[in-house]
């Protein structure tokens with residue numbers, strides 16, 4: 001068992017899958033010599049050469065389009081968007097093409113492509129660099145959307161995603177790259193579509209994903225000291241959602257808070273709150289609470305940015321009120 | 325360009341290349357002042373960043389020649405300008421002050437570009453007709469065509485100058501903007517600061533051509549190549565492009581060959597992707613040093629005037645830093661301000 005960063009975990013996943021399957025190859029902006037804006041592709045150009053680690057022009061639509069084309073004829077492209085914000089330039093290729101071609105082709109093709117991209121704020125990069133938009137892709141039938149929160153799942157989910165025959169939007173988080181966690185040696189494969197109970201508790205369930213897992217865990221620890229026992233569920237995959245694990249947890253604790261970094265309006269928390277009340281209404285002792293980012297383009301100034309992103313204090317306040 | 329060519333250019337200056345262009349002695353000295361001002365603002369920002377006082381900077385260093393030269397050919401407050409993040413020099417010539425720029429890097433409420441909401445380098449000032457952009461590159465190109473279209477619809481004699489790097493020219497919306505401007509003969513001047521790299525990616529990995537100016541032919545208007553480290557040459561081609569636009573003859577594409585001698589931004593380490601020799605070679609072609617030599621040749625600048633200019637600029641920039649540092653951050657209560665009109 002080794003303790004590695006989320007970044008290293010992703011790097012290991014790419015390296016192992018590229019060694020295992022010569023059809024896997026990478027494309028993206030600054031991923032070669034520069035080793036990626038967030039250094040996820042470190043050492044891969046050196047090991048696999050330009051044929052399999054290709055720097056592209058700045059052209060997101062082209063990058064994903066290249067991936068769709070190569071995937072349709074049998075390769076397994078893993079393409080990188082520098083951030084989810086710039087993936088919007090490729091939204092047509094992702095939403096109108098990657099997600100739909102198999103269906104519109106009557107099942108005659110498959111698109112085994114992974115589109116990797118980090119999301120999230122907190123680094124003073126302002127409005128068009130800080131969004132949490134995974135939910136946009138999670139809206140689309142035909143796409144699979146995963147968003148790991150730990151190094152273990154980053155590795156396990158990326159490896160599973162690369163082996164999957166569907167187009168997968170793989171959402172990383174800028175703040176998580178340097179976080180550390182244990183990852184067992186040898187093969188790690190995390191199933192897609194399975195949530196995880198990261199912390200067991202009795203009084204309330206916090207349902208969250210990606211970086212907000214860390215916020216939920218910090219809050220849960222502090223709430224423990226106040227005598228409130230919190231269960232934390234990490235969704236891990238946003239589409240398809242593991243509704244059963246979430247509903248079972250809420251039936252047990254009878255209360256639910258849904259926490260996300262993005263905007264709650266039409267957000268992940270909206271979807272989770274909707275299915276929880278469908279599946280566990282009779283068990284609920286309180287209305288479901290949603291906590292998300294302030295509904296504002298992310299401001300640059302540090303003080304405003306801090307005010308726009310949910311933190312443990314917001315979670316503690318909400319939970320305390322609900323359990324009281 | 326090799327250094328033999330450079331010498332030839334310097335020699336061809338003769339006595340008053342600027343007079344032939346209709347530029348007064350005062351104007352060329354002011355150009356020099358702006359060059360020094362842009363460089364000094366940039367250097368100060370790097371220092372502030374190293375001191376941990378500001379979070380982020382993106383640098384104009386090395387590209388001031390095309391920035392100052394082209395901006396002097398624009399009519400301040402009349403023409404619309406859509407700079408990109410390196411264009412400190414353009415912003416200063418068009419009327420933004422060192423204070424304005426320092427307010428932006430310190431994210432202060434009084435920052436005229438955004439009230440501390442936007443990253444530094446996203447210049448904007450409605451009164452000066454400087455139109456801010458978002459961060460995705462090349463997205464300002466269709467918008468520039470739209471601004472110029474509006475001028476045409478309104479019958480207003482304004483030109484739109486839009487700036488971008490070589491990397492931006494790979495994007496679909498870049499081509500779409502040029503195409504539309506060409507079809508409708510819009511009054512746009514497209515200015516590409518070709519510094520040879522898009523972050524780490526060299527030009528030959530971005531495109532299969534040597535001169536980006538070649539692309540203009542595909543859209544039906546001239547593509548001009550200029551030495552972007554030559555201030556007067558940059559001025560000249562931009563002036564001609566503005567005149568062409570005002571006559572109704574349509575857009576011009578200017579490719580300014582230049583180099584960014586600093587890292588991409590304060591988050592970058594450029595030693596990963598380019599040799600120190602390459603950077604040093606370009607430092608020897610510094611646009612400011614070159615213009616200084618020209619002014620000395622035509623007897624408009626000597627050491628004592630140079631000294632005075634540098635002191636004046638430094639004082640102004642230091643004052644701007646003090647001013648910005650003391651000025652208040654946006655208030656937390658105003659988090660939602662500007663989201664909607666009337667909010």
Ligand SMILES: Cc1ncc(C[n+]2csc(CCOP(=O)(O)OP(=O)(O)O)c2C)c(N)n1
Nearest residue numbers: 058086459460461489490491492521522523
């Ligand atoms: C659509 C989009 N993709 C990626 C980025 C990240 N990015 C910021 S600047 C840059 C390089 C731009 O290069 P160039 O246009 O040549 O300008 P330079 O920085 O060299 O002046 C990149 C890739 C971005 N801002 N927008």
